[in-house]
Amino acid sequence: MKDIAQFAATLTLVALITAGSLAWVNKITKPKIVEQQKNELTEALSSVLPDCIDGSIVPVKENDHILYYLGYRDKEQTRLIGYAFLAEGRGYSSTIRTLVGMDTSCTIYAIKILSQQETPGLGSICEEVRSGETKPWWQAQFTGKTAKGIAVDKDKGEIVSITGATITSRAITNSIAESVNRLFEQPGSNDIDK
Amino acid sequence: MEIQSLLIITISAIFISNFVLSRFLGLCPYIGVSNQLDSAIGMGMAVIFVMSLASVVTWTIYNFFLIPSDSNLLFRIFMHSQGSPPDLSYLRTITFILVIAALVQFVEMVIQKVSPGLYRSLGIYLPLITTNCAVLGVSILNIDSEYNFMQSLINGFASGIGFTLALVLMAGLRERLDFANIPRAMKGAPIAFIMAGCMSLAFMGFSGLKIG
Amino acid sequence: MSVGKEFIKGVYKENPVFRLMLGLCPTLATSSSVNNAVGMGASVIFVLVCSNFIISLINRWVHPKIRIPIFIMIIATFVTIVDLVMAGFFPALHKSLGLFIPLIVVNCIILGRAEAFASKHGSIYSILDGLGMGFGFMLAIVIIATFREILGNGTWLGLSVLGKNYQPALLMILPPGAFLMIGILIGFFNWFEHRRTISRSSQT
Numbered sequence: 001m002k003d004i005a006q007f008a009a010t011l012t013l014v015a016l017i018t019a020g021s022l023a024w025v026n027k028i029t030k031p032k033i034v035e036q037q038k039n040e041l042t043e044a045l046s047s048v049l050p051d052c053i054d055g056s057i058v059p060v061k062e063n064d065h066i067l068y069y070l071g072y073r074d075k076e077q078t079r080l081i082g083y084a085f086l087a088e089g090r091g092y093s094s095t096i097r098t099l100v101g102m103d104t105s106c107t108i109y110a111i112k113i114l115s116q117q118e119t120p121g122l123g124s125i126c127e128e129v130r131s132g133e134t135k136p137w138w139q140a141q142f143t144g145k146t147a148k149g150i151a152v153d154k155d156k157g158e159i160v161s162i163t164g165a166t167i168t169s170r171a172i173t174n175s176i177a178e179s180v181n182r183l184f185e186q187p188g189s190n191d192i193d194k
Numbered sequence: 195m196e197i198q199s200l201l202i203i204t205i206s207a208i209f210i211s212n213f214v215l216s217r218f219l220g221l222c223p224y225i226g227v228s229n230q231l232d233s234a235i236g237m238g239m240a241v242i243f244v245m246s247l248a249s250v251v252t253w254t255i256y257n258f259f260l261i262p263s264d265s266n267l268l269f270r271i272f273m274h275s276q277g278s279p280p281d282l283s284y285l286r287t288i289t290f291i292l293v294i295a296a297l298v299q300f301v302e303m304v305i306q307k308v309s310p311g312l313y314r315s316l317g318i319y320l321p322l323i324t325t326n327c328a329v330l331g332v333s334i335l336n337i338d339s340e341y342n343f344m345q346s347l348i349n350g351f352a353s354g355i356g357f358t359l360a361l362v363l364m365a366g367l368r369e370r371l372d373f374a375n376i377p378r379a380m381k382g383a384p385i386a387f388i389m390a391g392c393m394s395l396a397f398m399g400f401s402g403l404k405i406g
Numbered sequence: 407m408s409v410g411k412e413f414i415k416g417v418y419k420e421n422p423v424f425r426l427m428l429g430l431c432p433t434l435a436t437s438s439s440v441n442n443a444v445g446m447g448a449s450v451i452f453v454l455v456c457s458n459f460i461i462s463l464i465n466r467w468v469h470p471k472i473r474i475p476i477f478i479m480i481i482a483t484f485v486t487i488v489d490l491v492m493a494g495f496f497p498a499l500h501k502s503l504g505l506f507i508p509l510i511v512v513n514c515i516i517l518g519r520a521e522a523f524a525s526k527h528g529s530i531y532s533i534l535d536g537l538g539m540g541f542g543f544m545l546a547i548v549i550i551a552t553f554r555e556i557l558g559n560g561t562w563l564g565l566s567v568l569g570k571n572y573q574p575a576l577l578m579i580l581p582p583g584a585f586l587m588i589g590i591l592i593g594f595f596n597w598f599e600h601r602r603t604i605s606r607s608s609q610t
Binding site: 215216217218219220221222225284285286287288291292295324325326327329330331334335338377378379380383384385386387388390391392394395398 | 588
Binding site for chain 1: 467468469471472475476479480482483486487490491493494495497558566574576579580
């Protein structure tokens with residue numbers, strides 16, 4: 001009996017020391033981690049809504065879940081410039097998440113693929129940056145296209161698929177078209193024609 | 195549909211992202227135990243059981259004790275007068291591994307009572323299930339993929355099956371390989387890895403499966 | 407037990423990956439690029455050295471029966487520290503190593519060395535053992551990663567090595583490439599060791 005009590009005491013002591021040290025390290029690193037995550041999102045939003053300055057992109061939420069973002073010209077929210085939303089689609093071997101920024105007439109400003117785990121050398125070319133450039137070349141073609149009804153060339157659309165990676169290209173493009181349709185089913189979204 | 199998502203998880207775990215052949219989890223026992231079919235099957239069964247149980251227990255502990263949500267039991271019982279539940283998710287790694295170690299101890303005792311033959315044949319590899327990356331791996335994957343209870347259970351179970359599948363296939367091949375003429379330097383682990391490479395290549399064919 | 411010997415043994419003779427065959431999961435998973443390999447290696451060195459040190463200090467007060475849970479708690483603490491620090495200060499590396507950072511806690515090398523060495527030797531030798539084994543581990547992953555990244559991507563540490571016209575062998579950065587590479591390398595080391603033993607015994 002005395003043995004078990006001794007074991008329990010030692011284990012509890014070690015547990016308290018380890019939990020305590022972790023709590024301390026967590027306290028120190030947590031602000032940095034939160035800052036990192038916020039920076040990532042802010043950076044992505046600014047890259048798809050280039051005319052909006054910092055702080056003028058506002059999320060629209062429903063039950064703590066972000067539906068889309070409204071991009072204004074300035075912090076006072078006087079003039080709406082466009083929208084940003086997340087499009088998700090199942091690609092060849094992973095779920096691809098794309099952030100899309102478009103203006104009030106559904107013309108895409110830019111897209112930014114946030115995460116994908118497609119086949120290296122094929123599907124992953126969607127994120128490839130050529131040497132000497134700063135942005136992925138395949139995503140650049142989305143700029144200026146109409147988001148509604150956007151499709152890949154194989155589906156009689158305007159987007160040129162990646163050679164050998166039709167499924168990935170189609171998944172990304174279709175997820176954008178579907179998200180736009182869903183956006184207009186939300187009650188309260190600013191009306192846009194067409 | 196719930197059933198559909200469970201089916202997707204199952205097929206994914208067994209074939210498309212097989213734990214051993216494409217996620218690289220569970221390799222140490224894979225190389226160590228896979229030279230005989232019977233011990234491979236026994237090991238596989240034990241791992242399936244531990245992985246399912248571990249998935250469920252770690253999911254419960256994470257979602258009811260560690261994350262800052264309203265269902266956090268510690269919060270409900272001890273501190274509901276204060277502001278918000280504490281975020282203890284950084285204790286995830288240490289809690290999970292201790293839970294797994296305890297579960298493996300428990301399974302060891304059960305097997306010793308129920309089937310001493312199996313206990314003897316598994317030998318040292320039974321306690322080593324604790325350090326099997328697949329068990330801790332599936333627990334963390336469940337959390338990262340934000341599965342609910344049922345999905346976590348199915349993922350744990352199916353991943354165990356995927357592991358066992360790879361293990362049994364390898365054991366069958368290695369038993370045959372004993373009769374082949376292999377250069378001395380490649381005998382044992384090297385040829386096993388090369389075979390694993392071929393199997394991994396074969397399983398890559400599943401990655402285009404259109405499901406759901 | 408000389409100081410140099412304790413360090414060197416982890417690098418070649420008792421290399422945890424190529425000779426002892428421990429820590430295989432993170433080795434194969436993070437060997438797709440040299441950058442990841444160095445990141446994983448450095449993390450493991452940190453955890454190994456710290457846990458070896460602490461365990462060699464507290465060993466006399468710990469009853470053998472409960473040593474495993476205590477070792478696990480200590481190792482898990484250092485792994486969590488690495489996880490948190492990396493998430494805050496090296497987010498890109500944290501993202502690419504992903505699942506395998508918390509999996510360092512079940513890396514057989516760390517628990518194995520705690521059991522086999524740190525619990526039986528003094529602090530200085532434990533630290534050296536940790537450094538040697540950790541460095542040997544990192545070296546092993548970097549070697550595999552070098553082959554995989556150069557053949558499969560044409561780069562080393564992200565810098566283009568084989569020029570623009572090289573068509574990368576994609577297989578090498580996919581899982582099968584990892585298995586093939588490590589099989590070939592272990593076979594090579596076996597052959598090399600065998601030749602050394604022959605030449606040594608033929609000299610006597």
